Amino acid sequence: MVNCCFEAEEKLDDKYRHPISTREKHVLYPVLITDVPTDTKDKDEILESEFFDTRQAFLSLCQGNHYQHDTLRRAKHSSMMVLYHLHNPTEPAFVSTCNNCQHDIEAGQGWRCEVCPDYDICNACYEKGGGANHPHKLTAHPSSADRDAQNKEARQERVLQLRRMLDLLVHAAQCRSPQCQYPNCRKVKGLFRHGIQCKVRASGGCPLCKKMWYLLQLHARACKESQCHVPRCRDLKEHLRRLQQQSESRRRAAVMEMMRQRTSEVARGMG
Numbered sequence: 001m002v003n004c005c006f007e008a009e010e011k012l013d014d015k016y017r018h019p020i021s022t023r024e025k026h027v028l029y030p031v032l033i034t035d036v037p038t039d040t041k042d043k044d045e046i047l048e049s050e051f052f053d054t055r056q057a058f059l060s061l062c063q064g065n066h067y068q069h070d071t072l073r074r075a076k077h078s079s080m081m082v083l084y085h086l087h088n089p090t091e092p093a094f095v096s097t098c099n100n101c102q103h104d105i106e107a108g109q110g111w112r113c114e115v116c117p118d119y120d121i122c123n124a125c126y127e128k129g130g131g132a133n134h135p136h137k138l139t140a141h142p143s144s145a146d147r148d149a150q151n152k153e154a155r156q157e158r159v160l161q162l163r164r165m166l167d168l169l170v171h172a173a174q175c176r177s178p179q180c181q182y183p184n185c186r187k188v189k190g191l192f193r194h195g196i197q198c199k200v201r202a203s204g205g206c207p208l209c210k211k212m213w214y215l216l217q218l219h220a221r222a223c224k225e226s227q228c229h230v231p232r233c234r235d236l237k238e239h240l241r242r243l244q245q246q247s248e249s250r251r252r253a254a255v256m257e258m259m260r261q262r263t264s265e266v267a268r269g270m271g
Contacts, residue, residue: 006028041224047087047159049085049086049089051082051086051093052086061093062078065081067081067082089154089158096110096120096141098110098120098121098122098125099119099121100122101124103122105120105122109123109141110122110126110140110141111123111126111138111141112138112139112140112141113134113136113137113138113139114138114139115136115137116136119136120141121134121138126138162218165215166215166219168182168184168188169188169216169219169230170219170228170229170230171185172185172188172189172192173230173231174229175189191208191211191212191215192212194208194212195208195209195212195231216230216233216236217236219233220236221240223237
């Protein structure tokens with residue numbers, strides 16, 4: 001336990017402190033850590049997905065694909081499928097259904113209309129004449145190999161684009177040159193000025209404020225600088241820290257309640 005976590009633990013009420021069982025008393029003592037690497041910067045790629053932007057989007061993904069977490073077996077499957085969609089952004093999020101026979105279409109075994117937003121037919125119906133009866137041009141579904149290549153390329157492009165956006169945000173927050181030649185620097189500075197003067201705000205539906213707020217949230221999640229110059233960075237970090245602390249408090253309360261119920265059941269069994 002690091003010093004900041006130890007201090008936070010000491011400030012908690014006795015009922016929330018370690019351990020959760022009040023019958024035991026554990027003593028915490030300092031431990032010298034000598035094998036900490038000099039570079040602790042997180043080198044993992046930042047992954048963004050529209051399914052994790054809002055609670056409703058994630059709920060729609062789970063409902064549309066029947067992802068459930070009520071049992072361990074279903075939770076494992078659902079978690080793996082959610083991770084699959086996160087790492088494969090170009091992969092269809094929902095299974096396509098043939099508009100003729102109503103059967104599910106396997107990967108690379110169907111045709112899609114280029115005009116109608118939700119018209120797909122399987123290969124069997126297409127060969128029977130379903131393609132000729134439709135007024136618009138139909139395009140074959142990409143094969144698994146084509147999708148893998150598209151997913152890899154799209155993932156790399158998303159990571160590069162996100163890095164460019166975050167680098168631009170940091171640059172614009174520190175740049176003082178009115179004629180800066182950095183690509184899109186003046187546009188981001190314009191968003192900063194708009195955010196200060198706007199009366200509608202993101203909560204009121206202002207599209208520019210929403211865009212700026214999205215960029216600031218992305219930056220705050222990845223930023224490790226204690227003295228960052230990006231506007232609202234420290235506020236957003238504190239907000240994220242509080243959310244994490246609240247989540248941890250709820251988790252502790254749930255574990256304590258579970259232990260209390262188990263203790264009661266054991267006591268009743270012994271009685």
